[in-house]
Amino acid sequence: METIKLSQLITWLEKTAKYMQENKEYLTELDSAIGDADHGFNMERGFNKVIGKIEELKQSEDAAALLKGTGMTLISSIGGASGPLYGTFFLQASMVLKGNKELTLEDLKASFENGLKGVKSRGRASLGEKTMIDVLEPVVTSLVTSTEKGLTINEALENTVNVAETGMKSTINMLATKGRASYLGERSVGHQDPGATSSYLILKALKESIN
Amino acid sequence: METIKLSQLITWLEKTAKYMQENKEYLTELDSAIGDADHGFNMERGFNKVIGKIEELKQSEDAAALLKGTGMTLISSIGGASGPLYGTFFLQASMVLKGNKELTLEDLKASFENGLKGVKSRGRASLGEKTMIDVLEPVVTSLVTSTEKGLTINEALENTVNVAETGMKSTINMLATKGRASYLGERSVGHQDPGATSSYLILKALKESIN
Amino acid sequence: MKKLINKVEDVITEQMEGMAAAHTNIKINLDPKYVWRSEETKKGKVAIISGGGSGHEPMHAGFVGFGMLDAACPGEVFTSPTPDQMYECAKKVENGGGVLFLVKNYTGDVMNFEMAAEMLNGEGIKTQNILIDDDVAVKDSLYTAGRRGVGTTVIMEKIVGAAAEAGYNLEQCAALAEKVNSRGRSMGMALTSCIVPAAGKPNFDIAEDEIEIGVGIHGEPGRKRIPHTTADEITSILVDAIFDDKDYSRLLREWDFNTNGWEEKEMVSKAFASGDKMIALVNGLGSTPLSELYCVYRKLDEICKTKNVELSRNLVGSYITALDMQGCSITLVRADEEILKFWDATVNTPALHWA
């Protein structure tokens, strides 16, 4: 059975960090339109911290430890709204894994499902409020479908990136009702959500690390 | 004998006020290059105050009262360096006049001479320091010469305006050693002194009021 | 961007070091970052802690000291601090009376402080979170993340800090904080945007003849943009927004020590009315000359007189800023005897001190 190795998860984190560095200005630009112009710096700072601990993370016993270490690092280095949310995502994603040295699609699905649940309960937002959930929830739904259909991991991840992109773009026309952008009311419409964008980049990095 | 009437002195003050209004920006511009960008406002405020009291000033018993009233008004409304200096000029100019209902050239000379003395002792500056004295002192010297030569008042005032203009322009190449401009050291060279410029305008107004 | 800084990454650290060098009554910890009181507090005293993104100086670190905060956790510029900061900081200053976190109502701050409170309560350190959500520029809480916490924060920190000093316990401090929050309203405006050091350019563009009404303290655009006008008119717009605000009801989360979890509680802010006595804060957003704030206070005072509202106490100055933004905000907190008593109590912090 086809699986995701720990080393591939490490690659994922490294690629994500690289994307956050490359898109720092872009994410900040998006956040300056409807937020407070820091999302790019926040994400870069967080994943740079993860990279700073990458040797330690490589020593992780299993996927649970790896994802938990990642979550804790994000929580203690990002701050703002995205820190607890992404931190919680990884932390909760780690909770359903027990001793796995590698992840099946089923494991990945369960893990992301629990991560999403954590994000939603921490942030009390749901689909359509112009947040990262507009990417993360379709991604989880797609993983569920892919698992049911018995797709390969590669096929499944291909799908997640597509729904992530669609989800990200869907935020453009949304009226924000959660997070900082909600203060703008109607003026939030027409701008892509920065957190949805960073979520898309994380999913893109995942797909590219497994391929 | 040819004289200056009180009504002509009133015209002088009115014309001076008009010149200060018209040159407010210009004088301030000059002051912004080597000072603190307020000379135009200061002079306008002072002479507007004089105009506000013009009916009262018209009631003056004699030239001494008229010039004293003007000096007191300038002192209490201009502030800065130019307030006490111009105030003192008019105040001291009034001191040597006693009951004159009109001024001969001799009176005018004596009056300006004493005014200049007051300015110099108040400000402790002398010729060549890039101040209003570079206009006022040549003007007094010229009045002395004109009196000695027995010129008419018109001729004398014609001369004062010429030396005033020359004096004003002579400040351009001077290094300031008194007043705010002195802080600039060499950087003060190349700019015309605002106070010398307002002094020139006052002299110009005088000539035009008597003509 | 021209600022008196060294490296962008070091801004917060160096500012903390400067504060510690200047003020012997505060100490700093750099990893994780927090600022706390040097002198010991009375055993059993509730530890009053606040924190939030940096860039709002003197808030919060400037309010650490006798009669106000026990500690403050500075985040990155305009970014909430992280739970580990609050957790470590609380462990350092907790003195047997439990911990009260005073939290401005921003999604990030709320979540980070909640995580810290969960960790502390999990370890048996009684910790409560009280939110400040006083910015009337945000109209409703149904379609938004709720009102932002702005100027009332300063007043709450002073009052609750004094109460803790006077021996109020955690429940009493929390109740008083809730009361102050329910009685506070603020409204702000900006003449210019601010420049976040890391961004290096203004957060929003605004023309020479425009002003932004209803900005918060994060360089975020406000609710509407109007042509620049006189201080009197601007003051009227802000004051009207505050007085026109009707009874405002919303659900705020608090820790329930019985269920050991978060519970939503209804909080109602009654509209201001004739006869009210106020603590007023006319606050500069960073680059506003004090003289202009007094010009605003003058009009505020005039309007309040016509409304039969008394400004019993006031603060005029830059107390909760948005870096180098030009603009101001007005905060009114409806006072009662308890509030005035604690407002007047001795305070000795870098930014607020009286006896």
Place this chain on the structure above:
Amino acid sequence: MKKLINKVEDVITEQMEGMAAAHTNIKINLDPKYVWRSEETKKGKVAIISGGGSGHEPMHAGFVGFGMLDAACPGEVFTSPTPDQMYECAKKVENGGGVLFLVKNYTGDVMNFEMAAEMLNGEGIKTQNILIDDDVAVKDSLYTAGRRGVGTTVIMEKIVGAAAEAGYNLEQCAALAEKVNSRGRSMGMALTSCIVPAAGKPNFDIAEDEIEIGVGIHGEPGRKRIPHTTADEITSILVDAIFDDKDYSRLLREWDFNTNGWEEKEMVSKAFASGDKMIALVNGLGSTPLSELYCVYRKLDEICKTKNVELSRNLVGSYITALDMQGCSITLVRADEEILKFWDATVNTPALHWA
């Protein structure tokens, strides 16, 4: 120009009205303009009065109150007040102990205050003028109007105000003021110019990558322009200018009560040296965030440690500003026991208060 003002002509008046509305312990007079203490002072107390152009807020009106000034005379923006203001103001607050005018050394201020002192002494009200000339950016007094009065003014007003409160007589207060002046040195820099309301545009142009070293507080250009650099380097430049300044001697005019006229007196400021104890002021020029001032204080503290100079007391904030100028100045006053005692004494003014 975007400012929180109404009509340009009313700026000073409305700011005074705002101050009076906000602070019950001061009163204002509008024609002529002055601000004075509401509570009566002790019979025989020397009346300490200062004043100068407006735009330097909170100085001077913000320093009127117990333990500091008896009154302040605000001029137009950046323009010395007029003798009639000082005269009327002195007559209002003089209480049998004579009058001490604390005057910043600008040609205009000096002349206007001298005229007022002449008028008062002429009426038998003992009046002395002490100058503040502490700005080391102005190198000599032979080729200039002498050093400008800047930050030391704030410190002098505090110290002499406390001494007057403690019963020092006019001669003693004047001597103490002279001492403080002879021990004070300042140096400032600007990142941007300021905008005088009546002018509506910046006093000088300065590029995005340049800073001006040696500016005063009137938006006048400084001594030199250099490329923008780090806060540490800027601080070093300012501190070096202060410590490199040698013994400085000049003649200052004082009133001679025997001859009933002005006499020149030599005043010497000894160079600062290892072992000195200082009162330090890190001052913002109006639009500088407090956080940046702390960054400057951090470096100042570091440099002073290497020089074996102790910063015994400090003020960090905007106390003597140039309207909305971005920039800062550093002031050091070499302290002794007498100076520290009066620095620490109770003060209660709108802008400075401690007990």
